[in-house]
Amino acid sequence: MNRLTTSWGDYALARFPEDPRDRLRAWDAADEYLLRHLQEAPLPGRGTVVVVGDRWGALVTSLARHRPGQVVQITDSYLAREATRANLARTGLDEKSVRLLTTRDTPPERVDVLLVRVPKSLALLEDQLHRLAPAVHAGTLVAGTGMVKEIHTSTLALFERIIGPTRTSLAVRKARLIHTTPDPALPRTPSPWPHRYALPGDAPAAVAGRTVVNHAGIFCADRLDIGTRFFLQHLPRGLGGSRVVDLGCGNGVVGLAVALTDPGAQLLFTDESYQAVASAEETFRAGAAPGAEAEFLVGDGLTGVPAGSVDLVLNNPPFHSHQATTDLTARRMFSGARRALRSGGELWVVGNRHLGYHVTLRRVFGNCEVVASDPKFVILRAVRT
Incomplete structure (x- = not known):
């Protein structure tokens, strides 16, 4: 177990299932970069915050303390979901402080902040952006994060085609941010999956x-x-x-x-x-x-x-x-x-x-x-x- 320090608090986090042989942390430089960005460019005062693909709950746990009752996690991973539950409990929160959804659940009808941890699978990213696009509005703050090796031209093209104009940040500790401005005029087409x-x-x-x-x-x-x-x-x-x-x-x-x-x-x-x-x-x-x-x-x-x-x-x-x-x-x-x-x-x-x-x-x-x-x-x- 390691501790993630942010301006919102200090969090003891672990991957799931916990194993003393597992030397990997429950977050990385991409998670830290996004959290710093959100602290420096503050979130809207209220509204639904949707976090997609948070790998071990580091983003959701940090945000849940800052925005109790407003955070929604969407994940395809049972292990990530259980890690989130355990990490929330370590901070004195329970799962009622966030809404835990899977990729098979219906997403929220309105999204005011959309945060995307870029997945390894481009197809999964495409599917989730299509599913969430109808809930995004002109005022939605949309930000993605990932390590440099995870963010490709094809990644940015998906954000641009489905959500709106997209740019990337400079790399910091081999991580980048994705900034997208929602374009309500874009056609909202259904996901091509399965x-x-x-x-x-x-x-x-x-x-x-x-x-x-x-x-x-x-x-x-x-x-x-x-x-x-x-x-x-x-x-x-x-x-x-x-x-x-x-x-x-x-x-x-x-x-x-x-x-x-x-x-x-x-x-x-x-x-x-x-x-x-x-x-x-x-x-x-x-x-x-x-x-x-x-x-x-x-x-x-x-x-x-x-x-x-x-x-x-x-x-x-x-x-x-x-x-x-x-x-x-x-x-x-x-x-x-x-x-x-x-x-x-x-x-x-x-x-x-x-x-x-x-x-x-x-x-x-x-x-x-x-x-x-x-x-x-x-x-x-x-x-x-």
Whole structure:
């Protein structure tokens, strides 16, 4: 845990879930730059302040103390939402002091201050700006923030096309601000998301030709990525009535393949992204057999899934947390899978060969074997003993 100092106060902040091995802070130079700007060029005296994409609640926590009851958070991340709750509590505030919304919720009807932490996904930014544009008016203060490597010409073009004339600040500690002047004359067009496409005819595991639904922000929005394709070629068969989890499900193609090849399997799709779980559910509804059922859960890995209740976990873990490269998420997923699996249950993992997941799996499970590999990817199997 670290302390963020601003002219509005001093805040103890942490990422979620808290882990003593996590050396990354709950804010960065981009968050600090935006907060300084808001303190030097004061916010309007009253009105709704919408904060989009606050990664661990640093912006919302700072603003909630300054503007109690007027701040709305919009996030696609369950972990960011829980971090915000915890960080608010450390400052003596509760979640009633802000309004916590997800990217799947209806945004406020009027936005007087719009603050955007630029996401890694340009598609997610596009979707959110389209959804918020009708609530923005001529007097709305619009400001974005991000590290220099996160703000591109395409980023600025989205603000300009959807909200109004846009310029950037000078870089400070490798961070920039985005300043946009709302133009009420711009046409308010609907978001082009979600994106739908048919899987190619040579796709493996019975999913060929099935429709995939990708809400904004989901990896590989217009094609089957090569890691998933490789995984689909080697999925276990003969699962019968097994309880199977697609962990970190993304658009749900892996779980859909299980539903088609083993229709008796009991499926759970889970991800920390609200957009991902919505995508997985729509992909499943579009591609599974009529009457097929599955569960869909937004959450922190397998937290909340009863211990010893799962037969098989399928996982393609992320190795980035926003711009930081880390294996912390994968380690948590593996540990959570071990707890949820019954004795004899299996975790199957696909990943880039260079990530060395076999070392972590042997540490967590005490065993690991290679199911399949090619020059880029490896599929690993670990058994809960």
